[in-house]
Amino acid sequence: MSRHRTSRYEMRRNARRMRRYGIQPVVTVNDLEVAPLVIVSIARLIWRYRSELAPLTVAGSVLLNGMVLRHWFPEWWPTVLISTIGMAIALVIGGRWVNLPRPIERGYAAFTTAFAGTWLTLAAYYGPFTTPLPAVLGIGSFVLAVPWWAHRRRRARVRVERTLAAWPDIAQAVGLAGSRIQSAMVDLWGYRVRLKLGRGQTVEDAIKQMPALESALGTRRGAIRIQPVPELANRADMRVVEKDPHADAIPWPGPSITSVTQPVKLGLFEDGSPVRVLFLRRHGLFGGIAGAGKSGGVNVLLGDLTACPDAIIWGIDLKRGMELMPWASCLDRLATTPQAADALLADAVAILDGRVDHLTQQGLRVWEPSPDAPALIILIDEYAELIEEAPGAERYTDSIARRGRAPAVTLVAATQRPSQRAMGKGAVRSQMDIRLSFRIREQRDVDLILGQGMLKAGWHAHRLDAPGKFLISAPEHDVPRRARTYLLDDEGVQRTAERHAPNRPPLDAISAAALEAQEALKTSQSAVRPSPRHARSNFPQDADVALITALDTAPDAGASVGDLITATGMSRPTLYRRLGHLEREGRVRQISRGFWRSRRDSDPE
Incomplete structure (x- = not known):
């Protein structure tokens, strides 16, 4: 210990003398202990570029394992060969479960495993340095390293x-x-x-910092999604959508x-999973x-619902049928005027x-919906116009809205801005359990569309940047995930309606009897009223x-x-009766759905 103290004392004394006489000190390896610093720097570089060096690391590992097998376990070569075949087959069949979703990625992994396993088998049997095994390992490792270095996901x-x-x-x-x-x-x-x-931090705190995170991470605007983890309040999933x-x-x-008892697929989330909702x-x-x-x-919803033989669809479109008229052949009733809409809802x-x-x-x-007892779905386009x-x-x-759940009578409303004035003073908006918010401006x-407090919770529908993109709030969708609905153009609507129209179910007997009873009640009420002047008694x-x-x-059609x-002036229920x-x-x-004529002699029995 005294020797170390003397050495340090001499070093300080020599340094003072050099400064006194203006002599620059000579830096030595022992003075600064450069060797450990060099080792640490090299280790950091290897760790930083470990992904690029992975093929060399694997090749070195295969060579070392070949030496071990040849020296201590040369009789294991059949086991190595069988294991290689099993692993290659497993990667081809089940590689998607180990984050290899594309077939070409699974093929590359299986081929690399087969190459390494075959080389180990030969090394265990002949020896790792037997010609030409070293050259095969070197050339094969370089060839297989090229796809690894060029791989986009890596x-x-x-x-x-x-x-x-x-x-x-x-x-x-x-x-x-x-x-x-x-x-x-x-x-992807x-x-x-x-x-x-x-x-003390919450998911809401992270959501508030999304613009700052986009700037700090150098992403495009609107690229970050943050969702809570239901199991733990101090966890959050952050997704950066670069493309x-x-x-x-x-x-x-x-x-x-x-069947209407199955969840409808309205579109796809950003991760490719379907947006299904019942x-x-x-x-x-x-x-x-x-x-x-x-x-x-709405077209996507109708495309699915019209394929269900256990659902009857009524429509209200006060834009004179501009939106729902293409589906008229699949709609049992379509109201395009306020009076017709009032009558439809009364029925x-x-x-x-x-x-x-x-x-x-x-x-x-x-x-319970069935083809003989179908559910009734009433679709209202531009609900604010109706009110x-x-x-x-x-x-x-x-x-x-209040009582339709048990008897399977459902309302689906579309509107631009579902304010209290637009939705009326009743309970309609509060009873909407499924809410889709497409792009909004304010x-x-x-909160008007998705519910109070949803904006604060991260449901940012005002950030949607293209037609068809939406956020959905439903019992099975309680976190904000961006989605896009399918595109069903006018030609597709026409083809779909023509295909589904012949298979639409009739109104069930119980519902028809209810309409007849209502019509009879109206008739009896009108009979006791004084007839207007010039009214026809034989109508x-x-x-x-x-x-x-x-x-x-x-x-003939x-x-x-x-x-x-x-031609008759009858109401629809009376006409059908x-x-x-x-x-x-x-x-x-009945010639086809909605078309009738008198029976003729040429008609088949």
């Missing part, structure tokens, strides 16, 4: 790891000091990380359901500004009451004569129900 992961290595400084800059990254995963469109928040997966429209693949016994609301894609979402309430009475008599609690032009309809929609409209007889005449003069209503009576008598024939 390079992206390296870039992400180096970016996130600076997370402590980033977190300090954006106000999330104390948070740290637990894991990271690169996908960007990367996602699991954040462990600092003590927008919804930049282009997604063609509609066709109906995804065959509409049975749930009312729905589609909101967003004009041109945001509400009509497209819907009558059906609701009839079904409730039936369930009560049978001791049942819910109406303004047909104020009397509000009491009907309120009744359906932040406050987020029913004249209507029947007009009906027979219209059916007799109808073309038949007369439409709309034409028959115009009279047509059914005449059909049972064998006097008329």
Whole structure:
């Protein structure tokens, strides 16, 4: 110890002398102990570029394992060969479960495993330095390293790891000091990380800092998504979308359901998973500004619902049928005027009451949809127009919203801005359990469409940047995830409607009886009232004569129900009742859905 003290004393004394006489000291390796610093620097470089050096590391590991096998376990070569074949087959079949989603990636992993395992087998049998095994290992490692070095996801992961290595400084800059990254995963469109928040921090705090995070990470605007982890309050999933997966429209693949009891597939989330939601016994609301894609979402919904033989669809479109008229052949009723809309909703309430009475008599609690007892779905386009032009309809929609769950009578409304004035004073908006928000202009409209407090919780519908993109809030979708609905263009709507129209179900007997009872009640009420001046007392007889005449003069393709209503002045339920009576008598024939004419001698029996 005294020797070390003397040495340090001499070093300080020599340094003072050099400074006194202006002599620069000579730096020696022992003075600064450069060797450990060089070793540490090299180790840091190896760790930093460990991904690029991975092929060399694997090649060295294979060579070392070959030496060990040849020296101590040469008789294991059959075991090595069998294990290699099993691992290669497992990677080809189940590679997607180890983050190898693409077939070419699974093929590369399987081929690399087969090469390494075959070389180890030969090394164990012949020796690792037997010609030409060393050359084969070197050349093969270089050839297999080229795809590894060029792989996009590997390079992206390296870039992400180096970016996130600076997370402590980033977190300090954006106000999330104390948070740290637990894991990271690169996908096709960007990367996602699991954040462990600092003590006292919440997911809402991280959501507020999203613009600052976008700046600190150097991403594009709107590229970051933050979602809570339901199991732990101090965890959050942060996703960085470097390439927008919804930049282009997604063609509609066709109906995804065959029964209204199944969840409808409305579109795709950004990770490619389907947006599935069940509409049975749930009312729905589609909101967003004009041109945001509400009509497209409604078309996708109708494309699925019209394929269900256990659902009847009624429509209300006060834009004179501009949106729903292409689906007219699949809609049992379509109201395009305020008066017709009021009558349609009144009949819907009558059906609701009839079904409730039936369930009560049978001791049942819910109406189970089937082709003989279909669910009733009422789709209303531009709900605000309905409330303004047909104020009397509000009491009907309120009744359906409150009581429609058990008897399977469902409302689906689309509107631009579902304010209290637009939705009426009833309980319609509060009963909407499924809410889709397409793009909106003002932040406050987020809470109008999705519910109070949703904007603060991270449901940023005002950041949606393309038609068809939406956020969905439903019992099975309680975190904000961006999605895009499918594109079903006008030609697709026409083809789909023509394909589904012949398979639409008729109204069930219980609902039809409820409509007949309501029609009889209206008739009896009108009979006790004083008749207006010049009223015709023989109107029913004249209507029947007009009906027979219209059916007799109808073309071979038949007369439409709309034409028959115009010719006779009958209401739709009365017309259907009279047509059914005449059909049972064998006097008329239904040519196709909604088209009738008188039976003729040339018709088949």
